[in-house]
Amino acid sequence: MNQRIGYAGVSTDDQHLDLQRDALKKSGCSIIYEEKASGKSANRVELGNCLKALRAGDTLVVWRLDRLGRSLQDLVKIVTDLERAGVGFESLIEKIETTSATGKLTFHVFAALSEFERNLIRERTQAGLAAARARGRSGGRKPKLDAKQIREIKTLLKDPSIAVSTVAKRYGISRTTLYKYVGAA
CATH class of the missing domain: 3.40.50.1390 (Resolvase, N-terminal catalytic domain)
Structure with a gap:
């Protein structure tokens, strides 16, 4: 029915x-x-x-x-x-x-019209990314630490009396971010 x-x-x-x-x-x-x-x-x-x-x-x-x-x-x-x-x-x-x-x-x-709109958005996004790459920019978030800071952190972590959380706090990052950059070593 x-x-x-x-x-x-x-x-x-x-x-x-x-x-x-x-x-x-x-x-x-x-x-x-x-x-x-x-x-x-x-x-x-x-x-x-x-x-x-x-x-x-x-x-x-x-x-x-x-x-x-x-x-x-x-x-x-x-x-x-x-x-x-x-x-x-x-x-x-x-x-x-x-x-x-x-x-x-x-x-x-x-x-x-909906499909046309999606395609326009995709094309604009691709053009924007290409223009950014042409200016030397890559996508994504900027790194929290530079190479010098990573070397300093590795040196600090060799001292067993310094806690990982103390080093992370000193550089204004989380422990997870610290481990991402220097590994679990």
């Missing part, structure tokens, strides 16, 4: 689900999963339960696109997974539904 299953979510305690709940009921949803969780949170339990409940032929309905995905990339992944499982998707406010050819086209335009 094909069902319309709704998902409603808000990100803070002072927001209410009433508007979304009413719109989902009006659109014919027989079951509505509700959640109060940060949109950035990867742990959205009710969304997971909702996605598990969907069967081929069902339609997942949300009030707005931003209620489902934390980002456009996340949204595209969720809807693509739904499509592979034979589940339709509908967003009431944006009037997007993937059960028709026009709805699928609209959604795939969003997906293409």
